[in-house]
Amino acid sequence: MVFALTCHNTLKMSSINRHPCSGVILAGGLNTRFTGRDKALLEIGGKSILSRILEVFRAVFDEIILVSNNPQQHLKQDLHIVTDLIQVRSSLTGIHTGLFYSSNPYIFCSGCDTPFLKKDLVECVLERIKPGIDLLIPETSAGLEPLCAVYSKESLSAVERKLLQNKCKIHKIFKQNRIRRIPEKALRIKDPDLISFLNINTPEDLEKARHFASKKREISA
Secondary structure: OEOOOEEEOOOOOOOOOOOOEEEEEEOOOOOHHHOOOOHHHOEEOOEEHHHHHHHHHHHHOOOEEEEOOOHHHHOOOOOEEEOOOEOOOOHHHHHHHHHHHOOOOEEEEEEOOOOOOOHHHHHHHHOOOOOOOOEEEEEEOOEEOOOEEEEEHHHHHHHHHHHHOOOOOHHHOOOHHHEEEEOHHHHHHHOOOOHHHOOOOOHHHHHHHHHHHHHHHHHHO
């Protein structure tokens, strides 16, 4: 039932972490709308989405973990690459895998399809880490953002138990008194347009993101 494959290039670690937290990128989706192409490798503004996320993560985290069931596509990256431990298709499965492999007491989880993730917003989430919290999650008018959130390693056994029961609703895994929501007002201070939460689900989303990136380059030029 449990299977793991760990692929290492050089894993860079400093002696003191900037945060007691590992950065985890989930790249395990089926991507049927992109004819099987890995969304992480789609290019926007001349860079893959994964490269864009890694620029942010490398500025924040000492340990970065990529969860992918197609690790061979990412071997050129200087990353700790792991595959899912439990064969249940869900975001929670990737979160579980990230928690298992993390050498830190917390992980910050991101999908592989958020090309405009902002460092300031990530740090806005991280600075609210405190003991007794299992899930630190942004909340906007659109709802909760479980793939831009912090998870405690203390929740690993509870997450695994729910996965083995095929219960994958992320916000239902955690006790309410151990969840801390970050309100939209605080998030907009760091990311006024909340573009960190813009994700690529369809080819139309991809074209809009490319247009947005092009406009940003024109403004900054």
